[in-house]
Amino acid sequence: MNAISALVTEEYQILPDPVTGVVTLSGSLRLAGSAEYAPIGEVLEATVAAHPEQITIDLRGLEFLNSSGINMLSKFVLNRRQSPETAVVILGSAGIPWQGRSLKNLQRLLPSLSLRIE
Amino acid sequence: MQVFGDYQDQLTSGTEYLVLCFSPSARPLKERWRNNGLSAGFMADYMATFFTGDSRGIKSAVNFIANELLENAMKYYDYTTDIPITISLYLLSDRLVFRTTNAINKAQVQGYQELIQTLLNRDPEELYFQQLEHNFAQPDLPQSGLGFLTMMNDYQATLGWRFMPLLLQPHQVEVSTMVQLPSGSL
Numbered sequence: 001m002n003a004i005s006a007l008v009t010e011e012y013q014i015l016p017d018p019v020t021g022v023v024t025l026s027g028s029l030r031l032a033g034s035a036e037y038a039p040i041g042e043v044l045e046a047t048v049a050a051h052p053e054q055i056t057i058d059l060r061g062l063e064f065l066n067s068s069g070i071n072m073l074s075k076f077v078l079n080r081r082q083s084p085e086t087a088v089v090i091l092g093s094a095g096i097p098w099q100g101r102s103l104k105n106l107q108r109l110l111p112s113l114s115l116r117i118e
Numbered sequence: 119m120q121v122f123g124d125y126q127d128q129l130t131s132g133t134e135y136l137v138l139c140f141s142p143s144a145r146p147l148k149e150r151w152r153n154n155g156l157s158a159g160f161m162a163d164y165m166a167t168f169f170t171g172d173s174r175g176i177k178s179a180v181n182f183i184a185n186e187l188l189e190n191a192m193k194y195y196d197y198t199t200d201i202p203i204t205i206s207l208y209l210l211s212d213r214l215v216f217r218t219t220n221a222i223n224k225a226q227v228q229g230y231q232e233l234i235q236t237l238l239n240r241d242p243e244e245l246y247f248q249q250l251e252h253n254f255a256q257p258d259l260p261q262s263g264l265g266f267l268t269m270m271n272d273y274q275a276t277l278g279w280r281f282m283p284l285l286l287q288p289h290q291v292e293v294s295t296m297v298q299l300p301s302g303s304l
Contacts, residue, residue: 011155030155030185032148033260034253064155066185071253071262078254097178101272109250 004046007039012062016043021051026061029069037072044076054087059103060118063096070102077109084112092117122234125278125296126215134209136164139202147192154192158185161207168209175304176214179273180207183216183297186265191220193261194230196290198223214304216297221290227281230293234279242270274303 007014012027023044031037048055057073059065065073080088090106092099094117107115129135138157140150162180166173184205191203201221208215222230236245246267253262269275278296 028155030151030189032151032189034257034262035260064181064185066182066189067264067268068262070268071250071264074250075254075257078250095174097175098182098272102268105246105250105272108247 004043004050007043014040014043016047018047018050020056021047021054022056022058023047024058024061026063028064029062030064030066031068033068034071037068041072041076045079048080048083048086052083052086054089056089056091058091059099060091060093060096062099065098065102070105074106074109077106077113080110080113087114088112089114089116094118119283120231120281121278122231122280123238123278123296124276124298125280125294127280129208129215130210134168135206136161137204137206139204141200141202150192151189154185154188157188157205158182161205165207165209165214179299179304180214183269183273183275183299186269187216187218187295187297190265190295191218194222194226194293195220196223196226199287199290201284201287201290201292212301214299214301216299217294219292219294221284221287221292224289224291227291231281237266237270237277242267246271269297273299275299 004016004018006016012029015024044057077088080086088110090103090113092103092115094100100117103115103117107113158181161184162177165180166177169176184207188205195203199221203220204218206217249263249267253259266277270277276298280294282292284290284292
């Protein structure tokens with residue numbers, strides 16, 4: 001199995017684990033538009049490809065996400081309509097207010113998605 | 119002058135407010151992008167000091183909205199002018215009011231006003247999901263078009279715009295964008 005590269009900067013960390021199918025996003029994501037978010041979308045897609053049974057996106061350490069980032073996550077979720085065999089789990093934190101406001105929209109895009117805000 | 123949506127010229131005097139001004143032509147957009155986050159984060163921390171108790175909701179909402187407004191102002195600014203971009207935040211008894219001003223090229227006005235009419239006249243929830251499907255079908259679109267819709271849908275914000283001709287700059291128009299966030303939604 002090929003390793004999937006983590007993306008780590010001063011502002012944010014994207015840590016994929018292809019063995020467990022967990023991708024952990026943390027920090028603050030304020031990238032400019034779709035092109036800058038593309039590498040993160042690619043990490044998510046590569047993780048699903050390596051672990052097609054289930055992907056868990058752990059956002060419990062993601063303090064900030066701009067609307068372009070919401071778009072990137074939504075695209076990823078919409079893509080899963082083509083592969084209903086993959087269970088999608090999103091982990092959020094009740095202590096990070098944007099997550100309570102905005103993550104519910106992902107569930108509407110993919111009703112089978114499991115959203116757990118802890 | 120043209121006004122769309124809920125735009126108020128006169129905000130109650132005596133309120134707390136904060137104004138930041140940027141001279142946008144000084145450095146390339148990519149280098150300044152990070153400053154949007156710093157500015158939005160500062161505005162969030164500043165406003166939170168006026169609230170007692172748990173201020174995480176206020177901070178998070180101010181941070182998101184100020185950041186989106188600054189991103190828009192920087193993206194659509196007409197860099198052939200030297201008119202500063204401003205962002206103001208007013209604390210009123212029942213709401214927070216954000217206002218950005220920036221100059222755009224006259225050629226952009228019609229398209230922007232058509233977008234505004236759509237935002238004001240359609241159900242924001244329906245538009246939000248329609249926009250996501252549109253972005254999904256056309257993955258090469260550079261911008262998501264989700265900023266205002268997220269403010270309306272997830273933050274219960276109301277929006278307004280004012281377009282003012284600039285007498286000394288006939289090719290540009292000053293756009294002021296107002297976002298009002300009711301305290302009850304924080």
